[in-house]
Amino acid sequence: MTVRVGYPKSMVSGTMKSQPFKERxxxxxxxxxxIGRAAARAxxxxxxxxxxxxxxxxxxxxAAREVESLGVxxxxxxxxxxxxxxVERLMRETQAAFGGLDVLVNNAGQGLYGPLASISExxxxxxxxxxxxxxxRVTRAALPLLRGRRGAQVVNVSSVLGHRGLPLLGGYCASKAAVNAMTESLRTELATEGIRVLLVSxxxxxxxxxxxxxxxEGWAQEAVPLKAMSSEEVAASMVRASVRGRRDTILTLPGRVMVLANRFVPGLFDRVAHRMANPVKKDA
Ligand SMILES: NC(=O)c1ccc[n+]([C@@H]2O[C@H](COP(=O)([O-])OP(=O)(O)OC[C@H]3O[C@@H](n4cnc5c(N)ncnc54)[C@H](OP(=O)(O)O)[C@@H]3O)[C@@H](O)[C@H]2O)c1
Structure with missing residues (x-):
């Protein structure tokens, strides 16, 4: 597990000096x-x-015009x-345009807020x-394009909330915990094929x-009392993890503290989590 809080400004501004993914x-x-748009630029x-x-x-x-302005x-x-x-058409078009794929970033995702008793099925x-x-689905469809490509990778975007369930976020946490488990399984399943599987949280x-x-229904979250990272910072950390083939990247200091506290003092962290919830009902 690695904390990525710093990042080279050159990567974020689009002027990274070395080009480790050239022609990839x-x-x-x-x-x-x-995060996905920033990752495209990075x-x-x-x-x-x-x-x-x-x-x-x-x-x-x-976003594609921005990317092309960087010379790719x-x-x-x-x-x-x-x-x-x-998804099948996406892979066909990728194959036709580029003849294969080196890195798949599974980033599309959505949140869900409210107590487990109140979210709908x-x-x-x-x-x-x-x-x-x-x-x-996307990973399965992409595998034929990734196979046989030197240094091929799947980068799964999870969340710090995939490592610990928090109140009012249980549905989202469960979905990201499933991403974490799939990532671990896939990592070992694909190891013999030389495809690395990374998790970025x-x-x-x-x-x-x-x-x-x-x-x-009836629930909305107030402003979160945490300093947000920018999407560019997340993207820069993702690309660095990708360059280094780092298996597990947990971002932000609070995120890392949460994961460690949950691992070593889960009972204490339950009490902290309860206070972190800060629930607000729209109709309260
Ligand atoms: N922001 C955070 O605080 C945070 C924290 C931890 C983890 N994450 C994770 O980071 C990832 C990116 O989220 P974000 O923060 O960048 O949020 P975002 O700005 O809402 O981006 C979500 C992206 O997913 C795409 N998407 C949604 N449904 C889709 C579908 N059915 N098919 C294809 N694309 C779809 C959206 O594009 P279209 O609407 O154009 O389809 C959009 O590009 C997610 O997996 C999220 O869980 C975010």
Whole structure:
């Protein structure tokens, strides 16, 4: 486990000096905003050609122009990762444009807020459909493109909340815990094929995440009393983890403290977690 709180400004500004991903192909799901869009820029600054996938095509094309301005090729593919036919087309277009894939970044994801007793089954299924089933679907579809490519990687974006369940976030935490478990299994399943599987767990990050998050009926979260990382900082840490093949990257100091406290003093952390919840009901 490694904390990444610092990052080289050159990587974030798109002027990374060395280009460890030159001529490599990186496919990023959820590249239309937040961490995914920043990751597209950061991998491009490291020399990679980028496949950008998400549902909002205009946003993707805008992001693709940014990426191309860094001197690499970009392909935008409108893709709802919860739909098998979209994912299959995404892989066909990637294969046709670039002849294979070196790094898959499974980043598309969505939050869910509210007590487990108040979230609906539909909301829980929707979040699992995107955070878990789609990650599995995209990975499975990408494997034929990754096989045989030297240094191939799958980078799964989890969350610090995948390492510890917190009150009012149980549905989201469960989905990311499933991502963590799948990542561990996949890592060993693919080891003999030379495909590395990395886990990147951001903490609280500035993005559109809170706008897109589902809320249980009558529940909304107040401002989080934590300093957010920028999406660019998360992306820079992701690319560094990718360059080094680091298996597990937990971001932000509070995130790392939480994971360690939960491992060594879980009972004490239960009490801290209770106080961290800060619940606000919309209709209170
Ligand atoms: N922000 C945080 O505090 C935080 C903390 C820890 C972990 N994370 C994780 O980081 C990842 C990125 O989140 P973010 O913070 O960058 O949030 P974001 O700005 O809301 O980005 C989410 C991305 O997922 C895409 N997406 C959603 N549904 C999709 C679908 N059905 N098919 C394809 N793409 C879809 C969205 O694009 P379209 O709407 O265009 O499809 C968007 O590009 C997520 O996995 C999230 O769980 C975020």
């Amino acid at each position: 192909v990186v496919l990023i799901t959820g590249a239309s905003s937040g 991998y491009a600054a490291a020399g990679a050609n980028i496949v950008l996938a998400a549902r909002r095509l205009e946003r993707l094309e805008d 090729r970009a392909l935008s593919v409108r893709c709802d990762v919860t739909r098998s036919e979209d 539909e909301q829980l299924r929707q979040v699992f459909e995107l955070n878990v089933f789609a990650l599995w 951001p903490g609280f990050t500035e993005s559109e995440f809170r706008e897109h998050r589902l809320n249980a």
